[in-house]
Amino acid sequence: MSRIILARLHSSTDHRVHSFDAHQHGDGTRTALCGFTAHHSALEPLPHITGMGCELCILATPLDEQPTTETTPPDDDPTSATVYAVGLRGELRWHDVPEHPLIHHHAGREVVLAECGSIGFLVFGIPPERYERCPDCPSPG
Structure with a gap:
């Protein structure tokens, strides 16, 4: 079972909370279940959906997943993008x-x-x- 991180952009007018697979690797960019991408340093992990949740992420998140606020380590292979x-x-x-x-x-x-x-x-x-x-x-x- 993969773990999910709920996060939104630190400073933005878009306050949607997205679901991210906690086990992503690459160049530091994280891809939400809906396809939204952002560098992990621009994301604020949250313990639960606060405000507006991304509808596509909510639909794509397995029902048995429990969110975590752990941050994932930076990805180490930027050439794999x-x-x-x-x-x-x-x-x-x-x-x-x-x-x-x-x-x-x-x-x-x-x-x-x-x-x-x-x-x-x-x-x-x-x-x-x-x-x-x-x-x-x-x-x-």
Whole structure:
């Protein structure tokens, strides 16, 4: 069972509380269950949802998860970062992003047109293990 960290941005007008998998590695960037990304130093861990919880994170959080306020150590492999997209509706699927994607802004985030034609939030890093690769995105290579 993975552990969840609830956190929001330290200083922002966006006070949504997001759910983050506590076991993430990479360049220090944390990816919430909804696809929102932020560097761990910009996040304020919380013991519970305070104010407004992110609807997509709430939908994607397993019911048996207990939040923790532990901070995760900085990631140690910045060369492993990749770019991918996650669906706007919070489905646990990631999409391939073309080399020169069409980028637009939606809900304060960058969205892209994925290889399969789906629109998703642009995310930097390694897709979470529990997310599956979109079967409609063309196979790499």
